[in-house]
Amino acid sequence: MSGPKVVRIVTPQERQIIKDRWLSQLAYALKRTEDYARNNNLLDIDLEKGLAETYGHFAKLTIDDYLQIEQEVPQQIEYLNAELQKLQKKVASERTTDWDSYKHLKSTHNELKALSIENNIAIEPFNAPSIITKSHLATYKSQIDNLYELLQKSISKVDELSEEQLDMQQRFSQGDSMLSVTAWKAKLPETKSRLKKLEDTLKEMYVHEMSQDKIKALIDRCGLLDSSEAKYEVQLDSLIIDAADFTKNELALREAREDLSNSLLLIETLGEDFKFMAQWREKLENSSLKDLLETAAKAREFYKNTSENRIAEARRKAIKSALEKAGYTINETMQTAWVEDGRLVVKKESNSLYGVEIMSPTNLSRIQARVVADENRSNERSPSLDKNEEETWCDNIDHIRTLLADEDFEIIIDKMEEPGAIPLKEVPLNSGYAARSQNVEKKSRS
Template identity: 25%
Template sequence: MSGPKVVRVITREEIIAICQGHIAALVAAFEQWQRVGKRNEIVDAEDIRLAQSRISAMGDLLAMDKFAELQKQAPLEIAFLKADMETRIERAAEKTARDRNEGKRRLRAANSLAMALSEKGFAVPPALSNPGSCSQDELQAAVTQGFALLAPSSLPSEITDRQRELAAKLGEGEAHPTLADWLATQHPSAVEDPRLADLERRYEELRALDPERASKLSDRVEKVSSDRSSRRSLLIDSLALDIAAERRTATDEADALVKLRAMEAQLKNIQTPASASQLAKINNLLNGSSTVAELSNMIATATATLQTIIQERAEQDRRSAILAGLSELGYEVIEGMQTAWVENGRVVLKSNKRPGYGVEIGGNPNSGIQLRTVGFAASADPRDAIADISAETEFCGDFSVLQAKLAASGGELVVVKALGVGTTAVKRISAVPENEISDTNARGTAPTVRRS
């Protein structure tokens, strides 16, 4: 049991607001995930449906008052979406870079075969003369034709048609070289630099995340790819640094946009002049081109605005929760007490169960509320220590019930500091006629306080 105490109140409304903030952040992360995924064609309808179902599950947790579980699961889901998109981008970039290199090798192989045919005096198939303008099937057919022309013939020129037919039958089932076979014979190290392949893969990752930033480097990537001079290694190193820097900026910008979108969603749920003003600023910024620094500054401003609004509402909710709870427990609460608490820093509630006693509530609800038993008596009246202890003990029991009520509704009443029953004398307030105690509180004028 305890006497005077300092408590911290967390209301159901506060916890719901926190959970709604988590859901808003998750929705913003999902929208970014979906936007990048669709643009690069690396998510399909089923992927999106599954992600949306997980967001719906967060809403179900909120509806079922599973606040702690939601606050644990939502950040994990946000982290998953970010990691999942990075993995998808890496896989897609690797495939794109691999296909690009395969295309280059195919062109080199076609050129080599065309030169070999030309040197032997054979007519070069059109697809080998200009391999970049034909399809894969056309190029494969041309390669097969070219190999057939270059293949040495062991049959004498004077053979008959019947002999050619027999030779063809004997050759049935033999493997014929394909474009893939030809490419496999081309030694990659002779024409490809692993560092260049890594550079192109990283460039593709940047292009998937931010096409506009990547476009500024596309010409340099092409020049480095075709460069065969001694400067190539230095050019690769320089470009790799620039790609990495652009990737960091693009990632920072994407993260900042997700945060700002989450702030925007939360502010839209709060109808106040401050939130409306902040939303207008956010809208202006998002509708134009913005830097990471500008986004960061707006996030800081929006966060401060949102926290101020939340704290103001929380202060009001905390006052209401305490007053409503004590009213249910038999303490007299009338209209205007919350205003009196704000103006005077404290209010006194008369106990309807124990005449001559009540409870004083004071302090800022956002930092700590002080609660203590008080007695109504003139300073000259003798103190009844036994009655004081009994009143403190009774209020201690009421306080435990108040804690349970707040917990049942999803809130919390935490004791920050408490003194034992009887440790200090019960605070005396000059006797006021019973019909004036509540009126005095309602008018915002606290009774005169005297310590005995």
């Protein structure tokens, strides 16, 4: 086939960029999965070995395997993300169980302290753990069990349960709030609803592995509120909003940091020591959400533009060199128009009736090449001449492919038409013939 063609030219530089880009993203996905598993004691030998082997497999591929890399690595990253989500769900389930245990223990602790005050029973004070771990919860439970036994013995020495002991059991079975609130106030529907919202938010913070110091600070703030004050509900609402805003902001910060980290790794694959990189890395440690989002967007755009510009420039040089070696003329003005307009028309002879039009987007990701005819010389053409020119172009493009292959370039033909299947496009070729015709017309008028 020798009609219009849509082709993709893949340069060695582009193949290297493709490999570096996808291996960088694969390495990031692997490290994120490994770090999460290690931090949560889920990294066993098989998982660690599997992650290492995955990277090793793709790292061995050469830049000539770029099509395989483009197809398989994104699928592998998608699989890793799914596996990470499974790990996160497992950890979330365990942390949910730990939080529920903590809530129950702290609620019981609050009730026992209130009961000791009501009965004027001296107890050895102890605090809830500031950090929630299984070992801390076990210690806390032991302390509460001992306190319960002490109060039970102090309230009644008889075998039968007293009214106070029955009341104690009833209060514990209701699962009242873990937050310290006056008993009668905590039973009001509006207050109970607010307390549940706050507890749910604190639980979300813990399950998502946010700062336990922050969680404790919010619990302490709640404990300082006076439930007898008229503004208690308003103060509680303010606390709920603060907790929810912190949670939302923290989750967004994590996502923005991941986005920026990934983009910085991609920029590193470009192989240059860009001065701004140190400043952008610092933003990962201490920046506002707005600053992180803006920097992440800049990093993404910088990598995209820089890599695409490098690829496009390499393609443009390759096409220009191959066309010139095949006998086509390209001057500086034509190159400028090609860059600005995405269109280049070349000829072998200055007075040729036909030329070749190359059209492409700015990044030259796909190139349409077709034979065109001089719109000012339609009377010199015929269907057979048009078809013959397209067949000649077929020989030329085969020659161009050979020239590119000799320099390790590759041409992938995405689409082609039969010669004569589509009428030739007519364009002004500014040929010598046209120039001579214009001069003749000027002389006749004079």
